[in-house]
Amino acid sequence: MPEAFEFHVIGELRGVDESLLTDEAFVRDALVRSVVEAGLTLFDVYVHRRGEGVIGVAVIGESHVAVHTWPEHRIVTVEVSSCKDPESTWEVFALLREAFGAESYSAVDLRSGIALMESLKGAAGAVG
Incomplete structure (x- = not known):
């Protein structure tokens, strides 16, 4: 049983070419490629100037991937959320970092549903 129900990577890509940050088609393509290459299930992509x-959001079978570009600061904020595994969330983040050609980045890893998982483990132990 996994240690959490959902895995999140929240980060920031810095030093990105401004022309990429205003290009809706590029943002859509980066979202699609990162999700597909990470082996996640793409349902739909919404991109809005x-x-x-x-702003771009990929709705995936495992949860979602969201980006928000800030061309005036050469920054992209990224949120990857998946119930699959922590490796796939980091892979999507890395693929987006590569696609945008970020000079630097920062990111944190969060896990949710930990208390619920502990509760389920306790219940399974009580039954078994």
């Missing part, structure tokens, strides 16, 4: 930047 907002002000100078672009």
Whole structure:
């Protein structure tokens, strides 16, 4: 049994070419490629231009991937959420980092559903 129900990577890509951060087609393609190459299940992608930047969300069978570009700061914020495994969330993040050609990045790894998993383990032990 996994140690959590859902795995998250939340991060920031810095030093990105401004022209990529205003290109809706590029953002859509980066989302699609990162999800597919990481072996996740792509349901749909929504990309919208907002002000100078672009917001993109990939709805995946395992949860979602979201990006928000900030061309005036050369930054992309990224949120990857998956119930599959922690490796696939990091793989999507790495693929997005590569696609955007980030000069630097920062990211954190979060896990949710830990208390619920402990509860289920306890219940399984009580029954078995």
